[in-house]
Amino acid sequence: MITINHTHNPDLKSWVEAANEKGCDFPIQNIPFAIFRRKGSNEPFRGGVAIGNQILDLMALNATGHFTGKAATALVSCCEATLNDFMALGFEYWSALRHELSAGLTVNSGDQAVLQQCLVDMAEAEYDVPARIGDYTDFYTSVHHATSVGKLFRPDNPLLPNYKWVPIGYHGRSSSIGISGQKLHRPAGQTKAPDAQSPQVSPCKRLDYELEVGIYIGSGNELGSTIELDNTDQHVFGVCLFNDWSARDIQAWEYQPLGPFLAKSFASTVSPWIVTQEALAPYQGQWSRPKSDPQPLPYLESAKNRESGALDMELEAYIKTAKMRDSDEPYEKLSHSNFRDSYWTVSQMVAHHTINGCNLKPGDFFGSGTQSGPTLEEAGSLMELSNGGKQPITLANGETRTFLEDGDAIMFKGYCQKQNSDVRIGFGQVVGYILPSRY
Numbered sequence: 001m002i003t004i005n006h007t008h009n010p011d012l013k014s015w016v017e018a019a020n021e022k023g024c025d026f027p028i029q030n031i032p033f034a035i036f037r038r039k040g041s042n043e044p045f046r047g048g049v050a051i052g053n054q055i056l057d058l059m060a061l062n063a064t065g066h067f068t069g070k071a072a073t074a075l076v077s078c079c080e081a082t083l084n085d086f087m088a089l090g091f092e093y094w095s096a097l098r099h100e101l102s103a104g105l106t107v108n109s110g111d112q113a114v115l116q117q118c119l120v121d122m123a124e125a126e127y128d129v130p131a132r133i134g135d136y137t138d139f140y141t142s143v144h145h146a147t148s149v150g151k152l153f154r155p156d157n158p159l160l161p162n163y164k165w166v167p168i169g170y171h172g173r174s175s176s177i178g179i180s181g182q183k184l185h186r187p188a189g190q191t192k193a194p195d196a197q198s199p200q201v202s203p204c205k206r207l208d209y210e211l212e213v214g215i216y217i218g219s220g221n222e223l224g225s226t227i228e229l230d231n232t233d234q235h236v237f238g239v240c241l242f243n244d245w246s247a248r249d250i251q252a253w254e255y256q257p258l259g260p261f262l263a264k265s266f267a268s269t270v271s272p273w274i275v276t277q278e279a280l281a282p283y284q285g286q287w288s289r290p291k292s293d294p295q296p297l298p299y300l301e302s303a304k305n306r307e308s309g310a311l312d313m314e315l316e317a318y319i320k321t322a323k324m325r326d327s328d329e330p331y332e333k334l335s336h337s338n339f340r341d342s343y344w345t346v347s348q349m350v351a352h353h354t355i356n357g358c359n360l361k362p363g364d365f366f367g368s369g370t371q372s373g374p375t376l377e378e379a380g381s382l383m384e385l386s387n388g389g390k391q392p393i394t395l396a397n398g399e400t401r402t403f404l405e406d407g408d409a410i411m412f413k414g415y416c417q418k419q420n421s422d423v424r425i426g427f428g429q430v431v432g433y434i435l436p437s438r439y
Ligand code: MN
Pocket: 138, 210, 212, 244, 367, 369, 370
């Protein structure tokens, strides 16, 4: 079980000054992992951790031979071009490296001189998808999103009867998952207007984003075995920001009876930084289920999940249109929500995914499903914000949107922060750009 320890101490400060600034995403309590190299260079991609406005290059650190034991073993695995081998090592190794890095980055550390030589300015870095994602599953864990989307697709029957029993998901496509900065062409496909006789093929007219949390699996399970609800800490590596781009008009025509297919598989974008489960421990809180709802079946129910299953993670969605970019305007916030409102927890997703003996592998990826809260300002997609395209939203410069236009950029941010605390466990950002259709 992950416990609160000295790496979480809000009073810890780093000798990397920027890490101590109020509102910084990457204080010493965070230490998230990414795969990076210097921008435009031929350097190999390798692992790094964020500290303030710097990246600690784990390949350079490994070359110093400074760490020993489990942390040293973990460090070797971080020299690869993906984090899969590191993820496969399991919690003890992730935690051992976190503790050594925390000690080395703390003010007055005897390791400062060694670590200082391994820093790369974040402004000089470019990133890659941090894992070789074998399989990707997208869940549907926001009951608020499921209900409002259900109303649009099925006004008479918004929430299907299985929703409150089963953590609903579908098997997504991993080949089109890209790193922040991804530029995606508007997809084309079959759509059929409700009053049309037959479908047509055209560029998507209802292109949308989905504000999601991404979850990386660390160590997996053998085919035929299950991961128990209270043992998921050993298997969940960490969390990132995730934009699951969606073509709503293609989705509406294709999704029955087997679920989403081409409406989702053209692109999805992840943030570079993965915040570890251990870093998030202070922000895990009580999870509950309304008394009037069905309570979880035994394999999805435990005291631990009730006590600490929910993650208090703020999520924000922003837009910058081509016009805003031309006139040098900043991103404009579209909505915000919190992952603690999720109907199912990460542990329940893992336990459910393996109840049939399905084997998860290091680097497998889950999307949480669009995270929408109970109010309209907390809607995690344009489909909800514009009420299915019926009510355009108006931006500060007078432009309106129902769905995304060519040239739009969408950015998500996310963070965990307690009231009255200056420590922010930030997730950085994930950005994607819409290019015109090639069809
Ligand atoms: Mn999704």
